Amino acid sequence: MAPQGPVPPGGRRRGVLFDVDGTLIDSSYIHTVAWWGAFRQQGYDIPMAAIHHHVGMGGDRLVDSLLPEGRDRSLDPEVMASHGALYASHWPSLRAFDGARDLLARCHAGGLAVALASSARRKDLDVMKSILDADAFIDGATSANDAKNSKPAPDILVAALEAIGVQAADAVYIGDAVWDMKAAAALGIPAIAVTCGGTGAGELREAGAVEVYEGPRELLRNLSSSVLGRLLAGTEGPG
Template sequence: MPRHHAGDLRKGVLFDVDGTLIDSAYLHTLAWWQAFRQAGFDVPMARIHRHVGMGGARLVDSLLPEGRDKSLDTEILAAHAGIFGTFWPALRPLDGARDLLAQCSEGGLAVALASSARDADLQALRASLAADSFIHAATSANDAERSKPEPDILIAALAAIGVEASDAVYVGDAVWDVYAAARLGIPTIGVTCGGTSEAELREAGAVEVYSGPRELLDRLRDSAIGKLLAG
């Protein structure tokens, strides 16, 4: 467990997981693509990828025709979950992810995973990350009524570590992460390792953009996280 209790820490960092700490954004894209095809919908992977990071129900509703038989949505969500589950053995942390969490935690910041993943997927992601000793709290889709770009999951993560939005930074790979954090006034550090470009992340409002956890870790002192550590 972390050396500090979250309640004793005044500042914190929230992390998205899929595509930010774990190299799984394209695995989700493939899982959704297959789930849609099983239901008779041919959705290009490029369109799917641009929506990865939303909650599942919102993603389905955004990508499929409005006049569809919506009774199929539950089947599509279940199919995605089943297909993505077959990829669990292939999950790998992105370079520097564990060390980044360790540096934040050991520097005296509360660390929370703010993910829209299902509970089962989040457990698989955390097992791949192998960094629980540096994580104070983690939230999943079950902790939010509305998914990104709504800020519910971030609100739950802040509450779990007892940190105010004004004392937090968020790290994410999708524009949906940036939009969600902006609604709470939380600055977002973007990472391009999930497949979203620096230009898109900056246009969405990211205050900084790095190629991935390793570059952020290497430049941590000069980053928005570094300002929290210095304060």
């Protein structure tokens, strides 16, 4: 059910969608190490650089992209389960990026509906939400079960928009991976990229990012000149 709250004079709710892993939480390289370990448990030696490049995809797509086509695919669920267990062992090490909570608070205070458009497992998302300590500023959140197809398909963004009652034309998306940018582009949503997840600015721009910042804090510092700032200031969409 979409949250109830102030609707701008134009009559359409405006909103911002946030990726979580690598965007608000410093977890991209932990995912990389966890996938590396999971692959090795099944006898696959996949370079970490190749794995990191695919982090941000759904786990099913990541496995399919990195493992040989002729493998025994019946073992894929074991690989994904191993990744989940290895990642969970690092929960105590997870930290929010500087400015993450403040950015969520600023968006909420400015009247935007705020959604965490995450494709993480529900239990991983619960841990990350606890670390963010920002539930008062979050109007909706998605997890892996909310999308049939994972990124770069836009399904999880569609689910997040539905969760907060916002149309794509009235939203901005913030993410850290090439796959985030592609998912947003599929819906025509302007995508702001952050490099704190480990992907370079050039690659993110090539994938469709309209702006690139080092992380949440730098976006906050430049909010007035950002597409997000225009969304906060106006009653129409960000375009």
